[in-house]
Amino acid sequence: MKWLLKAASAVALSAGLMAPQASAAENDVDAAQADISKVSYAKEVSRLIQARCETCHRPEGIAPFSMTNYRQVRGWAKMIKEVINDGRMPPWHADPRYGHFKNDRRLTEHELALFNAWLDNGMAKGDDADLPEPANYGGEWRVGTPDIVLVQPEEVTIDPTGVVPYMYFTQDPGFKEDIYVTAAEALAGNIKVVHHIIVTWFLPEGVNKEYPGQREGFLIGTAPGDMPLLTEPGQARLIPAGAHLRWQMHYTPTGKVEKDQSRLGLMTTKEMPAELIMTNSPGQYQLDIPPHAENHMVETTYTTPQDIRIVSFMPHMHLRGKAYRYEVKYPDGREEILLDIPKYDFNWQATYRLTEPKFLPKGTQVHLVAHFDNSDKNPYNPDPNKNVHWGDQTWEEMMIGWHDFVIKREDLAQVEKTSLSGD
Numbered sequence: 001m002k003w004l005l006k007a008a009s010a011v012a013l014s015a016g017l018m019a020p021q022a023s024a025a026e027n028d029v030d031a032a033q034a035d036i037s038k039v040s041y042a043k044e045v046s047r048l049i050q051a052r053c054e055t056c057h058r059p060e061g062i063a064p065f066s067m068t069n070y071r072q073v074r075g076w077a078k079m080i081k082e083v084i085n086d087g088r089m090p091p092w093h094a095d096p097r098y099g100h101f102k103n104d105r106r107l108t109e110h111e112l113a114l115f116n117a118w119l120d121n122g123m124a125k126g127d128d129a130d131l132p133e134p135a136n137y138g139g140e141w142r143v144g145t146p147d148i149v150l151v152q153p154e155e156v157t158i159d160p161t162g163v164v165p166y167m168y169f170t171q172d173p174g175f176k177e178d179i180y181v182t183a184a185e186a187l188a189g190n191i192k193v194v195h196h197i198i199v200t201w202f203l204p205e206g207v208n209k210e211y212p213g214q215r216e217g218f219l220i221g222t223a224p225g226d227m228p229l230l231t232e233p234g235q236a237r238l239i240p241a242g243a244h245l246r247w248q249m250h251y252t253p254t255g256k257v258e259k260d261q262s263r264l265g266l267m268t269t270k271e272m273p274a275e276l277i278m279t280n281s282p283g284q285y286q287l288d289i290p291p292h293a294e295n296h297m298v299e300t301t302y303t304t305p306q307d308i309r310i311v312s313f314m315p316h317m318h319l320r321g322k323a324y325r326y327e328v329k330y331p332d333g334r335e336e337i338l339l340d341i342p343k344y345d346f347n348w349q350a351t352y353r354l355t356e357p358k359f360l361p362k363g364t365q366v367h368l369v370a371h372f373d374n375s376d377k378n379p380y381n382p383d384p385n386k387n388v389h390w391g392d393q394t395w396e397e398m399m400i401g402w403h404d405f406v407i408k409r410e411d412l413a414q415v416e417k418t419s420l421s422g423d
């Protein structure tokens with residue numbers, strides 16, 4: 001039982017970040033079963049790394065080094081110890097006190113304890129015969145073989161240094177009928193330079209006038225290595241006939257000239273889904289962030305015009321983004337925090353996918369609160385002397401509180417009538 005004590009102290013170290021979570025249970029290597037003297041790379045740690053680190057820390061992953069064998073992991077041991085205990089890795093930015101998320105990357109208490117036990121006790125290699133099969137990343141697409149593959153309209157060349165402005169591309173995919181998307185994945189053409197890809201759709205002026213829902217929507221926002229978008233059975237994301245796509249590409253220079261042409265894969269269904277996933281994009285466009293402001297608050301509120309069930313959140317700010325929070329006030333006066341990002345990190349444009357959809361009855365006030373740091377304490381701040389306003393470029397700012405919600409298909413017309421955009 002000595003081991004359990006150790007586990008408890010390791011957990012206490014990062015108490016602020018740890019909370020019981022069901023979502024990770026399936027990946028949880030059962031530490032309670034492990035005997036400290038026997039924790040080995042071959043048996044437990046390799047499996048833990050496969051489940052928790054390797055999607056990014058592998059040769060084709062987004063992390064700067066791989067952890068796919070004993071030698072590599074051992075070589076990084078000291079750093080691993082530090083980053084898992086201070087909660088920096090796996091990367092996850094939501095305060096665990098609010099909401100439960102399917103894609104929560106944090107280690108469970110058991111996993112953390114197991115890792116620490118191994119790191120602190122000589123990092124035994126164990127018996128190679130116990131090693132798991134190498135993970136199969138299934139070729140390129142993680143969603144399977146997409147029904148529709150769309151290619152970024154232009155190949156781009158990225159200069160070795162400097163700030164690369166966001167690049168936008170619009171595309172007519174030629175959709176003659178409504179498309180029901182059940183899974184979507186954006187695949188970086190060149191993982192070294194692609195920072196994130198956001199694809200939205202819109203109905204151009206005059207196109208598909210009879211379409212009853214919103215005239216623009218979200219399709220996928222992803223950093224390379226993130227989970228593809230997957231809907232639940234009976235649900236789909238609708239791209240109306242005639243819609244055009246808009247790609248927002250964010251590149252980070254690597255010191256060399258790089259080229260990229262990314263792709264978007266869609267899995268679709270011919271069956272009419274019972275429910276549709278739509279996106280609401282409230283934001284605060286009136287941004288006026290004073291020079292040197294350390295903690296400038298910006299907020300916006302809208303009231304749900306109908307019952308909705310929220311399935312995911314994606315807060316969006318740029319380099320001066322510091323914190324972001326989604327709060328609600330129900331019609332009966334109760335208040336709740338749905339998502340809190342106390343330390344927003346522009347480098348991780350994450351979507352937070354709820355384990356259980358959140359029901360908001362008609363008349364709920366959705367309150368979005370962002371904080372910006374325009375001081376020189378913010379290491380990403382391109383210029384603390386600037387008065388900052390809304391703009392596409394990373395040295396300008398944005399304040400958007402995207403969230404996906406589910407409605408019954410027959411309620412689509414309702415959405416338009418009561419336009420949900422809280423802008």
Ligand code: HEC
Nearest residue numbers: 052053056057062063064076079080083084089090091225
């Ligand atoms: C979602 C992708 C992802 C996952 C999952 C992930 N990492 Fe990382 N890791 C990164 C990236 C990217 C970096 C480079 C630094 C950065 O961008 O924060 C990094 C950096 C590191 C570093 C170097 C520390 C530093 O400050 O540069 C260590 C050590 C590390 N990761 C360990 C782990 C361990 C251990 C796990 C699993 C328990 C893990 N990572 C899971 C993406 C990931």
